[in-house]
Amino acid sequence: MSKSDHLATILNLITEKGSVSVSYLSKYLKVSESTVRRYLNELSNMGLIIRVHGGAMALKENKVSYEPMFEVKASLMLSEKRKIAEKAVEMIDEGDTIILDSGTTTYQIAKEINRKINRKITVISVDVKVAEELGSNPNIETITIGGKVRPGYFSIFGEYAVFMLKEFQAEKVFLSADAVHPDKGITNSSVEEVFIKKQLIDCGRKVILVADHTKFGKIALAKVCDMDTIDMIITGKDLDESFIEILNNKGKELILV
Numbered sequence: 001m002s003k004s005d006h007l008a009t010i011l012n013l014i015t016e017k018g019s020v021s022v023s024y025l026s027k028y029l030k031v032s033e034s035t036v037r038r039y040l041n042e043l044s045n046m047g048l049i050i051r052v053h054g055g056a057m058a059l060k061e062n063k064v065s066y067e068p069m070f071e072v073k074a075s076l077m078l079s080e081k082r083k084i085a086e087k088a089v090e091m092i093d094e095g096d097t098i099i100l101d102s103g104t105t106t107y108q109i110a111k112e113i114n115r116k117i118n119r120k121i122t123v124i125s126v127d128v129k130v131a132e133e134l135g136s137n138p139n140i141e142t143i144t145i146g147g148k149v150r151p152g153y154f155s156i157f158g159e160y161a162v163f164m165l166k167e168f169q170a171e172k173v174f175l176s177a178d179a180v181h182p183d184k185g186i187t188n189s190s191v192e193e194v195f196i197k198k199q200l201i202d203c204g205r206k207v208i209l210v211a212d213h214t215k216f217g218k219i220a221l222a223k224v225c226d227m228d229t230i231d232m233i234i235t236g237k238d239l240d241e242s243f244i245e246i247l248n249n250k251g252k253e254l255i256l257v
Helices: 003-017 022-029 033-045 078-090 104-116 128-134 159-165 191-203 241-249
Strands: 019-021 050-052 055-057 097-100 121-125 140-144 170-175 179-181 185-188 204-210 222-225 232-235 253-256
Touching: 003 019, 003 022, 003 033, 003 055, 019 022, 022 033, 022 055, 033 050, 033 055, 078 104, 078 204, 078 232, 097 104, 104 121, 104 128, 104 204, 121 128, 128 140, 159 191, 170 191, 185 191, 191 204, 191 222, 241 253
Parallel strands: 097 121, 097 170, 121 140, 170 204, 204 232, 232 253
Antiparallel strands: 019 055, 050 055, 179 185, 185 222
16 A cells, blocks of 8 residues: 555544554554654644644544543543542442442542552453553452453453443443534433443442543533433533533532542
């Protein structure tokens, strides 16, 4: 495949998926990551894509089906995600069984658990990256749900995953979201993940939404749940005042970090 073919393929993939990571493109095109970076820089210089750490994003990034791949999302709002993770870990008690949803915010919670928790807890994971982060910690019993893995996103989904989750109960579920709207509720870009999220909610005695403030006011493809289903929200202190007022009026326990 020629260089021009590579550039066209990359542009088509970014347009189709909304974003791609360098590692994904490297495997897809069977070229080195340094070659991919050069291609992405060229497309960015031509004004055809948006170059971000770890990959690239489409210019039309506000479409409801848009969802960046893991390595791209991991670099977005990282400082806020770490603060959310710190607050979330403070809520985990010794002996707790918790469920961590898939995503880059819950991945930061997993990293914070590894750094801070030296007491026995059980973590149920629906994310390959989360399970990998926790798997070497002797204080944590890590249970990974079986099923299919979304390439480039590392979340676990499918009928078997839903079936397995039905067997579990947890003190706390840390739920992630692609979009949060006061009227439309929690929505997600991936239909496959929605069935997992719905089951996570059913498994938890307390459902805690962990999402950075940029997710608020948006609506994604498929509905997960209404806001009434959420017991607590942890998000960034830059959340718009109008949303703070709406959530307070709804009686939501809101923590800003």
